[in-house]
Amino acid sequence: MNNFTFCTPTKVIFGKDIEKQIGETIKGYGASRVLIHYGGGSVKKTGLFDKVVNSLESAGLTYVELGGVEPNPKLSFIHKGIELCKKENIDFILAVGGGSVADSSKAIGVGLATGNDPWQYASTGTCPEPNEVFPVGVVLTLAAAGSEMSNSDVITNDTITPWVKQGITSETVRPLVAFMNPENTFTVSKFQTGCGIVDIMMHTMERYFLGVGDCDLTERLAEGLLIAVRDAGRVAIANPEDYEARATLMWASSLSHNDLTGCGKPRYFPVHKLEHPISALHDNISHGAGLSVLFPAWAEFVMKYDTMKFAQLANRLWGVEMNFDHPEKTAKDGIKAMRAYFKEIGMPITMSELGLKPEDYEDIINLTTKNGTAKIKSYIDLGKEEIREIYKLAE
Amino acid sequence: MNNFTFCTPTKVIFGKDIEKQIGETIKGYGASRVLIHYGGGSVKKTGLFDKVVNSLESAGLTYVELGGVEPNPKLSFIHKGIELCKKENIDFILAVGGGSVADSSKAIGVGLATGNDPWQYASTGTCPEPNEVFPVGVVLTLAAAGSEMSNSDVITNDTITPWVKQGITSETVRPLVAFMNPENTFTVSKFQTGCGIVDIMMHTMERYFLGVGDCDLTERLAEGLLIAVRDAGRVAIANPEDYEARATLMWASSLSHNDLTGCGKPRYFPVHKLEHPISALHDNISHGAGLSVLFPAWAEFVMKYDTMKFAQLANRLWGVEMNFDHPEKTAKDGIKAMRAYFKEIGMPITMSELGLKPEDYEDIINLTTKNGTAKIKSYIDLGKEEIREIYKLAE
Numbered sequence: 001m002n003n004f005t006f007c008t009p010t011k012v013i014f015g016k017d018i019e020k021q022i023g024e025t026i027k028g029y030g031a032s033r034v035l036i037h038y039g040g041g042s043v044k045k046t047g048l049f050d051k052v053v054n055s056l057e058s059a060g061l062t063y064v065e066l067g068g069v070e071p072n073p074k075l076s077f078i079h080k081g082i083e084l085c086k087k088e089n090i091d092f093i094l095a096v097g098g099g100s101v102a103d104s105s106k107a108i109g110v111g112l113a114t115g116n117d118p119w120q121y122a123s124t125g126t127c128p129e130p131n132e133v134f135p136v137g138v139v140l141t142l143a144a145a146g147s148e149m150s151n152s153d154v155i156t157n158d159t160i161t162p163w164v165k166q167g168i169t170s171e172t173v174r175p176l177v178a179f180m181n182p183e184n185t186f187t188v189s190k191f192q193t194g195c196g197i198v199d200i201m202m203h204t205m206e207r208y209f210l211g212v213g214d215c216d217l218t219e220r221l222a223e224g225l226l227i228a229v230r231d232a233g234r235v236a237i238a239n240p241e242d243y244e245a246r247a248t249l250m251w252a253s254s255l256s257h258n259d260l261t262g263c264g265k266p267r268y269f270p271v272h273k274l275e276h277p278i279s280a281l282h283d284n285i286s287h288g289a290g291l292s293v294l295f296p297a298w299a300e301f302v303m304k305y306d307t308m309k310f311a312q313l314a315n316r317l318w319g320v321e322m323n324f325d326h327p328e329k330t331a332k333d334g335i336k337a338m339r340a341y342f343k344e345i346g347m348p349i350t351m352s353e354l355g356l357k358p359e360d361y362e363d364i365i366n367l368t369t370k371n372g373t374a375k376i377k378s379y380i381d382l383g384k385e386e387i388r389e390i391y392k393l394a395e
Numbered sequence: 396m397n398n399f400t401f402c403t404p405t406k407v408i409f410g411k412d413i414e415k416q417i418g419e420t421i422k423g424y425g426a427s428r429v430l431i432h433y434g435g436g437s438v439k440k441t442g443l444f445d446k447v448v449n450s451l452e453s454a455g456l457t458y459v460e461l462g463g464v465e466p467n468p469k470l471s472f473i474h475k476g477i478e479l480c481k482k483e484n485i486d487f488i489l490a491v492g493g494g495s496v497a498d499s500s501k502a503i504g505v506g507l508a509t510g511n512d513p514w515q516y517a518s519t520g521t522c523p524e525p526n527e528v529f530p531v532g533v534v535l536t537l538a539a540a541g542s543e544m545s546n547s548d549v550i551t552n553d554t555i556t557p558w559v560k561q562g563i564t565s566e567t568v569r570p571l572v573a574f575m576n577p578e579n580t581f582t583v584s585k586f587q588t589g590c591g592i593v594d595i596m597m598h599t600m601e602r603y604f605l606g607v608g609d610c611d612l613t614e615r616l617a618e619g620l621l622i623a624v625r626d627a628g629r630v631a632i633a634n635p636e637d638y639e640a641r642a643t644l645m646w647a648s649s650l651s652h653n654d655l656t657g658c659g660k661p662r663y664f665p666v667h668k669l670e671h672p673i674s675a676l677h678d679n680i681s682h683g684a685g686l687s688v689l690f691p692a693w694a695e696f697v698m699k700y701d702t703m704k705f706a707q708l709a710n711r712l713w714g715v716e717m718n719f720d721h722p723e724k725t726a727k728d729g730i731k732a733m734r735a736y737f738k739e740i741g742m743p744i745t746m747s748e749l750g751l752k753p754e755d756y757e758d759i760i761n762l763t764t765k766n767g768t769a770k771i772k773s774y775i776d777l778g779k780e781e782i783r784e785i786y787k788l789a790e
Binding site for chain 1: 404407611612618
């Protein structure tokens with residue numbers, strides 16, 4: 001295993017009725033004038049927005065609201081948020097929503113803390129990290145991205161052509177506090193629930209593979225998380241108001257991306273890097289849907305480089321009997337079981353289900369590889385040729 | 396599942412050669428004059444002490460040393476530490492050792508931060524929590540207590556008769572930083588390694604049982620941790636210098652007691668409460684050895700109140716086939732397997748192996764129950780009669 005540093009200071013306040021604690025808690029972090037940042041307005045329909053406002057007002061806090069964050073949060077809107085916060089003397093940003101709202105809030109925070117355009121911290125593979133922190137909290141309404149407890153922040157630059165989707169990775173973007181009431185995810189659609197399940201699984205599996213040497217504890221924790229998500233996923237899709245299943249998905253979303261499941265492992269995230277250009281160029285494609293199509297195809301393509309690890313997960317997560325003489329068969333059956341599970345929970349598993357045709361591929365591949373000048377680190381480096389083959393495996 | 400709050404800000408720096416980072420890291424936490432607190436002197440023999448000193452001096456820090464912490468750290472010695480720190484204007488306490496040294500350091504920190512005797516925060520079940528923090532770091536040399544990342548601090552009051560062993564539970568006692576190099580546990584004896592394995596398993600199992608409703612994710616994580624510890628334990632006992640096995644035990648010690656495996660569960664710790672009076676009255680009995688004897692006996696006594704949960708762990712951890720018609724048989728076989736494992740790793744499983752005879756019981760029971768006036772919360776409350784029966788099951 002590799003050396004590692006692990007530090008997850010985000011305070012998680014989890015359970016029923018925890019909205020009442022929001023105002024006093026963030027006041028404890030120095031909040032007096034709050035930006036309530038949210039998405040398309042469903043938080044107003046469900047009544048959550050009012051609960052948040054009541055809690056802030058009970059604690060004597062004032063607020064300004066900025067709704068309208070889109071999926072794959074856009075840089076131009078983040079700029080708007082930064083300007084609003086400056087004008088209104090905001091001292092705390094409260095994201096009320098899912099990963100996109102959290103990521104938008106974190107990027108606004110980077111802009112305010114550093115005085116720079118947040119894109120400069122995301123624009124290249126060797127970009128500097130922000131070194132100042134602006135206080136951000138999250139009231140979570142979607143179990144998926146894990147942004148509420150993570151050190152990553154993915155934004156889409158819509159001020160350039162083609163759009164580019166890229167992440168800031170820094171300890172400065174971990175939220176101070178996350179308020180997580182599973183009931184606030186009861187209204188999430190079956191499709192978005194499925195996207196979330198896939199995203200959670202992928203945050204865990206992207207860390208699970210590509211390790212060096214023994215990392216048994218980290219892998220066992222990852223498998224435990226994946227098993228719980230697998231089972232809760234089925235229940236939540238069948239019965240969206242099952243509290244315990246929603247609770248499992250919500251807490252798993254945080255633990256899958258706060259780095260617990262990556263301790264001692266390297267951090268490559270090849271499938272995320274394959275997916276981001278797809279949802280950057282095709283804004284209607286959900287991140288989770290893209291991952292659902294790409295991960296099994298990537299796994300098929302690289303499984304020969306780490307057959308025993310793929311077989312191990314097939315056995316422990318998908319219940320495939322271990323074939324010690326032919327572990328590649330076990331591995332392959334595991335990938336088959338993964339696709340079957342994704343299909344069962346209503347997720348796409350082919351490029352055509354994403355609405356992508358072979359003639360769309362080259363634009364995506366060019367963006368992914370910076371016109372053939374860059375490769376994605378994986379078991380083998382993935383350049384144009386390899387990515388084309390992975391796409392074919394997803395047809 | 397219950398509502399919960401989870402916040403584990405302790406920074407973990409884990410792996411080989413991490414001692415070099417100690418000085419600069421704690422300087423970042425404001426350290427200038429450091430108390431190096433340690434136990435019986437093995438850290439000097441192994442060369443770790445010199446590495447720590449070199450790292451502090453390279454960062455321009457000065458230090459004072461206080462060795463001599465005993466297992467079951469004593470209040471009188473903690474008082475001595477508090478006086479020394481005041482006299483020497485210490486601004487950071489660095490524990491170099493295992494759980495006893497960490498707990499002693501944390502208690503000295505409580506004394507310095509609050510200006511009060513730390514015992515007043517541990518002396519009753521309804522004691523106040525300290526509300527001020529003194530900076531403490533841990534250089535860990537024993538995978539067992541999990542004190543390096545936990546919010547608990549167990550000390551023994553040797554200024555009264557009989558001695559009383561009790562814990563402070565407070566977020567103020569979580570160390571700021573833990574430096575964890577598995578190589579620093581290579582010299583731990585087989586017996587102490589076994590005690591550590593038991594302690595880690597017990598911190599997980601004490602949280603695993605006594606839950607209400609569904610807590611699948613927390614239980615799956617706990618099972619993953621237990622499986623990894625079970626396997627690494629065997630390897631570390633057989634080959635004390637196996638880095639990966641020592642790494643698993645070390646990281647598991649932190650994760651088993653930082654509350655990850657308790658999210659959504661109540662916190663009762665009945666077997667710890669049964670054990671503490673034993674090692675308080677019999678200072679030669681290791682905490683882990685006491686737990687090894689008591690936990691299986693407690694489990695036998697209470698399994699009828701939660702048969703399916705005991706059967707579940709028997710199946711998932713010990714590989715006992717699930718008998719759905721007679722889950723009590725599965726549960727019982729699981730307890731048998733647990734005892735067999737403890738025996739395999741060299742731990743005692745009977746009271747007589749601890750050196751305790753039936754005529755010793757009443758003194759312990761009187762201390763445990765405050766002369767029959769108090770009971771331990773478990774599936775049923777454990778008073779004098781119930782504790783006597785548990786002891787009998789451990790004969």
